[in-house]
Amino acid sequence: MEQLSDTKQRILDVSLKLFSQNGYSATSVREIARNVGVRESAIYNHFRGKDDIIETLFNIYGWGKAQRYIDKLKDDNKLLDDPKNYFKSIILDGILDIVCNEEGNKFKKVVMMEMFCTDTARNIVNKELFSKAREYLSEIFNEMMSAGVIKRCNPFTLSNQFLAPLMFINLEYLLNEKKGVNYFKKEIEAHIDFFWQTVSL
Structure with missing residues (x-):
């Protein structure tokens, strides 16, 4: 960057x-x-x-940050060597940083306030969050299927199943951040455990 x-x-x-x-x-x-x-x-x-300012902010705090993180994952062979522990030891910290990042959450509040009012915010959510996030995760899950570490299924659906609870957890953090980081870390860990039990071979 x-x-x-x-x-x-x-x-x-x-x-x-x-x-x-x-x-x-x-x-x-x-x-x-x-x-x-x-x-x-x-x-x-x-x-x-x-518009250029808010798009730059999104690249820093929104999907741009998640995209840089996913790109790093795609280049890490450990993801396929021991995916369950990799998810819990490495991916957890990245997700936690995205969910509990103070500046990032200021931006999420802006997008949530504006996405039903302005085309710019609506386009950001549609293109950057829903399209790109699922596209990149689908690529990762496809690699996992090819390597024989998770069940074969629609990677797009799998991406939805992984992302949706995280969005719910992030929304809960925005509304109840006084619960503290440890509470949300446990929530994310529980989601990763449940997800992995569902998809692993």
Whole structure:
């Protein structure tokens, strides 16, 4: 991932804060510039506009983060050598970071608030979350089937079965984060155990 300049990072940080407080639609580029402490034209030196800002945030905190994690998994042979323990020892930490990441969850709140109001947020959810997430996971599950470590079934359906409870857990965290990370770690562990009992040979 590219190294961002201090000004560009500051624009993203302030935008995320304002989007999560006021909503994406209600936040103007002028307001972002004022809170960053730069002229409005300076925002356009780094971004094409507000849509570009939210798409960049999604790449950092949303599916982009998950995609980088899945790409790493696909290149790790340990995934096929001992998949159950790999899921529990390696994948668990990555999922936990996605579920319990404070900045990432600010962004998720923005998308959830806006996805029924703006085309930008709706397209992000449809394309990046539902399409790409399932596509990448399907590739991983196909590899596992070919290696003979899980039952043969529709990989797209399998991806849904793996992702849906995690989305539910993430939503619960957004609503009840006071329960603490350990509570959600146990929830994710229980999901991985149940999932693996269902699909393993």
